[in-house]
Amino acid sequence: MVAFTKMHGLGNDFVVLDERAAPLGLTPDLARRIADRHFGIGCDQLISLEAAPGADVFIRIRNPDGSDAGACGNATRCVASLIAAETGQRQITVRTIAGDLPCTILRPDRVVADMGAPRLGWHDVPLAEAMDTLALPIAEAAAACSMGNPHATLFVDDIAAVDIGKDGPLLEHHPIFPERANIGFAQILAPDHIRLAMWERGAGQTLACGSGACAAIVNAHRRGMTRRRATISMPGGDLILEWRESDGHVLMEGPVATAFTGSFAL
Ligand SMILES: N[C@H](CCC[C@H](N)C(=O)O)C(=O)O
Numbered sequence: 001m002v003a004f005t006k007m008h009g010l011g012n013d014f015v016v017l018d019e020r021a022a023p024l025g026l027t028p029d030l031a032r033r034i035a036d037r038h039f040g041i042g043c044d045q046l047i048s049l050e051a052a053p054g055a056d057v058f059i060r061i062r063n064p065d066g067s068d069a070g071a072c073g074n075a076t077r078c079v080a081s082l083i084a085a086e087t088g089q090r091q092i093t094v095r096t097i098a099g100d101l102p103c104t105i106l107r108p109d110r111v112v113a114d115m116g117a118p119r120l121g122w123h124d125v126p127l128a129e130a131m132d133t134l135a136l137p138i139a140e141a142a143a144a145c146s147m148g149n150p151h152a153t154l155f156v157d158d159i160a161a162v163d164i165g166k167d168g169p170l171l172e173h174h175p176i177f178p179e180r181a182n183i184g185f186a187q188i189l190a191p192d193h194i195r196l197a198m199w200e201r202g203a204g205q206t207l208a209c210g211s212g213a214c215a216a217i218v219n220a221h222r223r224g225m226t227r228r229r230a231t232i233s234m235p236g237g238d239l240i241l242e243w244r245e246s247d248g249h250v251l252m253e254g255p256v257a258t259a260f261t262g263s264f265a266l
Contacts, residue, residue: 001263004041005082009074009256011207011236015043016079019060020051024266028066034264035064041264044206047075049082055095056083063202070098071148073210073239073252077103077111081256084108098148111256115211117248118218119146126150128176134222138174143219147250150181150201151215155225159187159197168199184212186220192230194220207236214250217241 002024005016015034017024026048034040045061052058059079061069080092080103092103094113104112122131124146136142141155152171156162162185171183183199196216198209213232220226221243229242239254 002266003261003263005261006041006043006259007075007078007082007257008236008259009077009208009210009254010234010239012045012074012209013043013259014045014047014072014075014078015041016047016049016075016082019048020057023050024048026062028062030266031062032064032066035062041262044200044203045069045072045075047072047079049079052095055093055100056087056089057092058095061096063200064204065202067202068097069149069202071096071115071211073113073115073147073212073214074208074254074256076101076113076115076210077252077254078256080111080113081105081108082258096148106253109255109257110253112251112253113210115147115214115250115252118214118243118250120218120222125181126178128178134219136176138171138176141223143223144181145215145218147211147214147218149211150177150179151184151212151219152177152181153184153186153212153216153219155186155188155220155223157187159185159195162197164197164199164205168205172199172201182209182212182215184209184216186216188220188225189233191225191227194226194230194232196232196234198234208234208239210239210252210254213239213241214252217243218250
């Protein structure tokens with residue numbers, strides 16, 4: 001039997017598997033089956049912990065469609081809290097394929113993750129051809145950046161008027177995004193408050209997305225719509241984001257929770 005921990009950040013939920021001692025031999029098909037909410041355990045992302053010399057842990061991030069992701073803000077905070085509970089450390093470095101992310105444990109259920117610096121060039125996202133990442137030709141007000149994974153933020157007047165289940169998948173698969181993209185619909189409520197709804201690449205609509213919240217503050221500030229620090233309210237709750245002026249890193253503060261633990265036969 002394989003033990004798992006079911007965690008979430010703002011309802012963005014994860015099956016966390018510990019592969020530090022030995023790999024489980026997961027394949028995209030197995031990942032899809034574990035992530036299935038009816039025939040499996042169910043989650044927005046499947047997270048594998050792996051040993052990481054020089055960091056506290058490496059996380060491999062898989063979507064419910066079996067694809068890999070380079071970043072996951074909510075899982076980064078969740079895993080940091082898990083490792084902190086094991087080690088008693090207050091500072092945890094979570095390694096991802098996109099880099100090392102230093103995390104600070106504020107409380108057992110509240111973590112700040114340094115998500116690193118966004119990448120703002122069209123080829124970084126990536127986009128299909130050279131263009132201004134602040135003005136994508138897919139909507140009136142749309143901007144893109146990479147947080148280690150591709151994000152587009154569409155600024156809308158009223159999120160309630162958006163048909164996310166229709167527009168989300170169309171934009172995720174738009175030819176402008178050769179690796180697809182995570183799509184955020186953002187409504188500016190105040191210079192320090194953004195409402196955000198997410199359509200995630202490979203996962204669909206989720207209650208929250210940490211890297212999407214990072215992209216929202218970066219893109220909103222670049223467009224002159226917000227300050228560098230804001231509360232991002234998503235259906236699952238609030239994150240506090242700061243795009244730090246001194247080094248350009250994005251800091252994300254928010255809650256983490258363990259829902260339950262269990263085991264299953266692979
Ligand atoms: N939920 C995650 C992001 C998952 C991104 C994934 N859907 C991708 O393909 O990049 C977060 O909290 O940042």
